[in-house]
Amino acid sequence: MFTLALVPILALLPSVAAHGFVTKVVIDGKAYSGNVPNAQPSDSPIRQIADIGPVKGASNPDLNCGLSAQLATQVAPANPGSNLQFFWGNPGGSNWPHNTGPLMTYMAACDTTTCDKFNGSSAKWFKIDQIGRKSDGGDWYQQDVMNGSPVAVTLPTEVAPGDYLVRHEIIALHLAVSLGGAEFYPSCTQIRVGGSQSGTPNQTVSFPGAYNDNDPGIYDPNVYDTNAPYAFPGPPVSNLASPADMANPNGGDQSSSSASPATTTTSSRGPKGTSTSSGSAAQPTQSSSSDSTVCRLQKRDASLARRSSLAQHKRRTSFMRALRDAIRHS
Ligand SMILES: *[C@@H]1O[C@H](CO)[C@@H](O)[C@H](O)[C@H]1NC(C)=O
Ligand SMILES: *[C@@H]1O[C@H](CO)[C@@H](O)[C@H](O)[C@H]1NC(C)=O
Ligand SMILES: [Cu+2]
Secondary structure, X not given: OHHHHHHXXXXXOOOOOOOOEEEEEEEOOEEEEOOOOOOOOOOOOEOOOOOOOOXXXXXXXXXXXXXXXXXXXXXXXXXXXXXXXXXXXXXXXXXXXXXXXXXXXXXXXXXXXXXXXXXXXXXXXXXXXXXXXXXXXXXXXXXHHHOOOOEEEEOOOOEOOEEEEEEEEEEXXXXXXXXXXXXXXXXXXXXXXXXXXXXXXXXXXXXXXXXXXXXXXXXXXXXXXXXXXXXXXXXXXXXXXXXXXXXXXXXOOOOOOOOOOOOOOHHHHOOOOXXXXXXXXXXOOOOOOHHHHHHHHHHHHHHHHHHHHHHHHHHHHHXXXXXXXXXXXX
């Protein structure tokens, strides 16, 4: 009771201690290190950002690829259906500090040039994955990132060959009960897709442009209410997304674009398809910063709320899944 009473106070403290960046991307088992923000860069396919802090504001130009993102020197080989794992952390080696909000991934063709020369501000992005809360409880998948797990994403199996930026993004919503409180953490990785497929996206967006500060999934007074469905910002998941990434088990996406058979390959989905943390028992590894204290308390808060809503939540989720399957297979 004592610690729960502290939550509103701690939430008011500036939490500058620990944000984070993409420390590593693993593509089909091959690891590529990200450059520490603002440090002397070395070769990488991950665009370096200037700071571990968030991008604030949906119309901020840095929403494109992160704070003052620089072109990266490498373009990493990949293929349709490749498995990508995004590792988030801190320059000091500690884990990602937040646990509330969605994880989303976009791609954009680098068009007329190779990706190491392509300015993403003109990129036409399509969404290939989005995950929010887990189907089996109130925790967000972002909790797994806080616990040290990577985010696993499968490239579209039909995507045409060529150079692409992969824009992987965490939106941290722990302060999103206030307008403008959302923290955006986009990161861009340059890849070269092989193969001979011919798929193209049916719909693309720009960054900035795709989000509005008033979007329900960005300004979200109900973000700590596990009963409230979450509305992902941005476009629906593209027609091109891999079937393995269509398994959005939860999150309240109102479209049928995230429909999936319940049997979708969960084993390869890492933090998305498997419950690497069972929720209330796990604790973040950091111990000293006020930021992680806030996160820990909010997590406790969320797991209390979850218990009361779990049964209802499960019923609704399985109903929605069945409905989506029916639509998808009709
Ligand atoms: C892209 O172009 C914008 C506008 O000219 C510029 O501010 C930004 O630094 C460029 N980004 C890269 C990665 O070159
Ligand atoms: C593109 O495809 C997705 C997934 O099937 C769908 O949800 C979306 O509405 C489509 N967009 C357009 C503009 O047709
Ligand atoms: Cu932060």
